[in-house]
Amino acid sequence: MSVKIEVHKVSYSYGLKAALEEASFELDSPFFCVVMGPNGAGKTTLLKLMLGLLKPMRGYIRIMGHDPLKESSVIRRLVGYVPQVVNIDHHVPITVEEVVAMGALSKDIPPRIMSRKIRRRVEEVLEVVGLEDSSCLFTELSGGQRQRALIAKALIGEPKLLLLDEPYSMLDFDMRCEIAGLLYRLYGEEGIDVFLVAHELSPCIHLDPMVILLNKRVYAIGKASEVLKLENLKKAYPGLTEVPAGFILGEDHA
């Protein structure tokens, strides 16, 4: 089986502050992988490096054998990116259709005109994620619907891999489970590999995903049931004395 993601001794720092220190791991397709770690562990930095938005200071990354920096157009065709909702400016008057269509339009050259074909494709991917009204403003959607719209934007280019930054943030537990279910369906039924960063595993723990424990370095990688052990968690979360309930069942379940 071919290696789909290869991260080899990657280091990155913002000024003097290290975000990643020789982080290494490999993932073979198919995978549903969750990267976990405390705040400042370098999770979002890792995603940005994988997208080619940042350049590793040391080491290298390959996505399906491609270098994100040198082959950015190939990476954009293969990868769908779902940003963190909190990083989005909700003040911009943009419709769901415009958001989703941009996932396809960005692959064209300007002027980017929304053709009938793209409109049809927008409706299709919105149906996949369970959204109906494409004409409403993004700001008029609930938290879960916003996340679905962003996933639809990533899906419109028919990616082989989805990279998601904190897809469960700002959502209640039921909504988190719904989004996890949707992602798992995309993984299971559509054959799309899923790589997401999150603070907790509870919404998808029953799916027994792959887990990477990251805190600047990769401390453990494997199935959730194997990785989430106190000795591993203590390395990624210094000061931890017992496995928190939220890591396994979710605090909302406790």
Place this chain on the structure above:
Amino acid sequence: MLELLALTYVMAAAGGILVGAISLPLAFSRSTLFALTMTHSVLGGAILGIYLNSALGLGVPVPITATMVSLILSVLAAELSEKIFSEDVAIALTVAISTTITIIFGYLTIQVSSTGLSEVWFYVAGTSAIATVGDLIKMATAAIIVAPLMHLISRELKYISFDKDGAAAMGLNVRVYRYLFFSLTAFATSTLASTLGVLATHVLLAVPGAVAMRFGKRGSLTASYTIAVALALIGYFTAQLLEIPPSGGIGLISGLVIMGLILGHERR
């Protein structure tokens, strides 16, 4: 006289179209303060241009010097905010530089030219409430260049404002789009300021976009154009009625619109 009036209102409408195209993107990209930097830079650039023409007899059209200085200072503000400071600090520093240019070259202009002060004043408060053919040509040319280009990049600008990292991940060159937007804004600002004055230009750039965002259906561009053209036309009419510079008329009407909005909002 009737022809001159018609000319004035056509020019005001062209100015409104120019403003309508820029104002909404300024509002949704939270760049209205950036436009303030540009109006300050345009004033500094215009005064520098007037001084250079008076002292050295260069004969370079003042709007060109004003646009160039505005562009340079806008790029400086963008670079400062991207690399070193927060946006408000970058804007404050750029305004400080343009104000310094304004004060120093304003003083020097008065020393070397007897008409320099009135030329400077035109850039502050605007020209007379009756437009010339030159004003019309200048404004219409700017509107013909800026409005279609803004439409061409408006979808990308909107998306970049919405999700900068996502836009970059999709391959949109965020920096190029931003600089293109700032360049078009600098050009529009310089053109507007040479006729309406910098004070009215800033008001005119800020109000239509803000109102369209708040009350227009989905923050529509049509609302931005309608409000901008209406403000320019009614502002010019008011200026002629009260025999004040157009900037006064536009400022007055914009002020009334803002007060009306506040009262309307309170009643809700």
